[in-house]
Amino acid sequence: MSAPFVLAVPSKGRLQENTEAFFARAGLKLSKAGGARDYRGTLAGLDNVEVAYLSASEIASQLARGVAHLGVTGEDLVRENIADADKRVSLIDGLGFGYADVVVAVPQAWIDVRTMADLDDVTTGFREQHHMRMRVATKFVNLTRSFFQSHGITDYRIVESTGATEGAPAAGSAELIVDITTTGATLAANGLRVLDDGVILRSQANLVASKEADWSPQARETARVILDHIAARARANKYREVRTRFRQCDATLLTEAHSRFGVEAPFGGPTSSGMLTLHCPPGQLYALASFLREHGAETVSVVSLDYVFDRENPLFAKLETFLRQ
Ligand SMILES: Nc1ncnc2c1ncn2[C@@H]1O[C@H](COP(=O)(O)OP(=O)(O)OP(=O)(O)O)[C@@H](O)[C@H]1O
Ligand SMILES: O=P(O)(O)OC[C@H]1O[C@H](OP(=O)(O)OP(=O)(O)O)[C@H](O)[C@@H]1O
Ligand SMILES: [Mg+2]
Numbered sequence: 001m002s003a004p005f006v007l008a009v010p011s012k013g014r015l016q017e018n019t020e021a022f023f024a025r026a027g028l029k030l031s032k033a034g035g036a037r038d039y040r041g042t043l044a045g046l047d048n049v050e051v052a053y054l055s056a057s058e059i060a061s062q063l064a065r066g067v068a069h070l071g072v073t074g075e076d077l078v079r080e081n082i083a084d085a086d087k088r089v090s091l092i093d094g095l096g097f098g099y100a101d102v103v104v105a106v107p108q109a110w111i112d113v114r115t116m117a118d119l120d121d122v123t124t125g126f127r128e129q130h131h132m133r134m135r136v137a138t139k140f141v142n143l144t145r146s147f148f149q150s151h152g153i154t155d156y157r158i159v160e161s162t163g164a165t166e167g168a169p170a171a172g173s174a175e176l177i178v179d180i181t182t183t184g185a186t187l188a189a190n191g192l193r194v195l196d197d198g199v200i201l202r203s204q205a206n207l208v209a210s211k212e213a214d215w216s217p218q219a220r221e222t223a224r225v226i227l228d229h230i231a232a233r234a235r236a237n238k239y240r241e242v243r244t245r246f247r248q249c250d251a252t253l254l255t256e257a258h259s260r261f262g263v264e265a266p267f268g269g270p271t272s273s274g275m276l277t278l279h280c281p282p283g284q285l286y287a288l289a290s291f292l293r294e295h296g297a298e299t300v301s302v303v304s305l306d307y308v309f310d311r312e313n314p315l316f317a318k319l320e321t322f323l324r325q
Helices: 013-025 056-065 075-081 116-130 141-150 165-171 185-189 217-238 251-261 282-294 314-324
Strands: 005-010 040-043 046-054 070-074 089-094 100-107 134-138 156-160 176-181 192-203 205-210 240-245 275-280 300-304
Touching: 005 013, 005 056, 005 217, 013 070, 013 205, 046 056, 046 217, 056 070, 056 075, 056 089, 056 205, 070 075, 075 089, 075 141, 075 192, 075 205, 089 217, 089 314, 100 116, 100 141, 100 165, 116 134, 116 192, 134 141, 134 165, 141 156, 141 176, 141 192, 165 176, 165 185, 176 185, 176 192, 185 192, 205 314, 217 314, 240 282, 251 275, 251 282, 275 282, 282 300
Parallel strands: 005 046, 005 070, 134 156, 134 176
Antiparallel strands: 040 046, 070 205, 089 205, 100 176, 100 192, 240 275, 240 300
16 A cells, blocks of 8 residues: 555644635545544545644644645745745745734833844843843744844844743743734733734744655646645635626627626637626626626526635645646
């Protein structure tokens, strides 16, 4: 039997729920054979796929090492945990959940420190006054180092923190922090404020491919099938299907509809009897329906799409390009 294709997904919390829902919407059902406590699962209909349930940071490491072929994890963890990330993994697609910003935050009481340049100014004075370097509490050691370096800040020291980082300044174990924030509530509750240019990374959950994994022809075929489902669902989400039929419907009208409403005509222009199927961005539906009726349509129907399978699969194309590099 050939080696399994490994898909690594988050094992807990909102990331797990969102990941399962995301795959389900794409028609790919994840299931844990042994129930909730099992850390191995399957993907319905794809026998050679092994689903590995892991922590989000472990997923980043396994992708770097090639233990998993594809995985779902946050971009922040990819950039923090994988040196030379763009060579070793490819961010195939942002999944629209798990949004979090990695930020530099200082005590609100530091009214003169609004920017990274201000921070640079105070670090030197701090060192002279306190005979130690300013301390930054974070678990994002690598992201912090490269961001501070890019701003020319060198007079600081990192204090590694694995939990309750926002509490470090009040507890006296650091002067400022680098951590993730989504709503900003935790920072505010701890009397902290993000510097104006202090957003290091805007992260979200991504579908990530590993370069090092064993990309046998069978593994590539499995990836193609998975990415085909995902791309078909993504394409379906972007549009609603609009149908109409009226005599005056012609190529000129279609050109105008395309430029005004961003519609696509996936099956070509109107037939000789004026039958037309369009794919229209959801926000433009009413405007399009009004336009078509103004030009002679009696009826315009609109339906949601579940999947749109195109011959071209941009996600698989991206994977292939990455594996060739
Ligand atoms: N409000 C949030 N809190 C924590 N993580 C979030 C939040 N919003 C999005 N994320 C993302 O979720 C991922 C972290 O998930 P999680 O905390 O489950 O993993 P982990 O850090 O590996 O596990 P653990 O916290 O048990 O060590 C990161 O990519 C992070 O950006
Ligand atoms: O900006 P906010 O919306 O307040 O979110 C940010 C906070 O949420 C997370 O903690 P969480 O409580 O999820 O626990 P975790 O660190 O174990 O993931 C994260 O570590 C921050 O502390
Ligand atoms: Mg966490």
